[in-house]
Amino acid sequence: MVYGINHTTLTDADVIVSNASCTTNCLAPIAKPLYDSVGIEQGLxxxxxxxxxxxxxxDVYHNDPYRARAAAHSMIPTKTGPAAAIGLVMPELKGQLDGLAVRVPH
Known part of the structure; x- marks a missing residue:
């Protein structure tokens, strides 16, 4: 559930609700008005x-060379779930978005 996007679908029967991830909560408020105004065929x-x-x-051995690098010293590209999870919040976008995350030192 992302408030402002699909919160009106909640019913009294909903006992446990997932508030989605931080990234899904950032993506949905941008994707919704874009979809409503001009549509989205696909996106990244x-x-x-x-x-x-x-x-x-x-640095250690890992099957994925990106994951073998030291996290505190590297920018590491990896997969992310919110592009797929947006279809749970906005079913009209199911399968239309893809995405990646770049993990960075903080």
Whole structure:
């Protein structure tokens, strides 16, 4: 659920509600007016995000060479879920957006 986008779909029967991710909460308010005014055939989003605790702090072996780099010293491109998750918030955009994240030192 993203307030201002699909909050009106909530009912009294909804006991547990997911407030979506921070990136989905940023993407939906931009995608909605664009879709409503001119439509969206397909799109690509990029998010810049601080590195996370599942990344290595030193260079190590990894099957994915990007994930082998030290998080605190590298800008690391990786996949992100909000481009796909936008279809849960705005079903009309399901499958139309793709995206990537760049994990950066903070």
């Amino acid at each position: 989003m990029t998010t810049i995000h601080a590195y996370t605790n599942d990344q290595n702090l030193s």
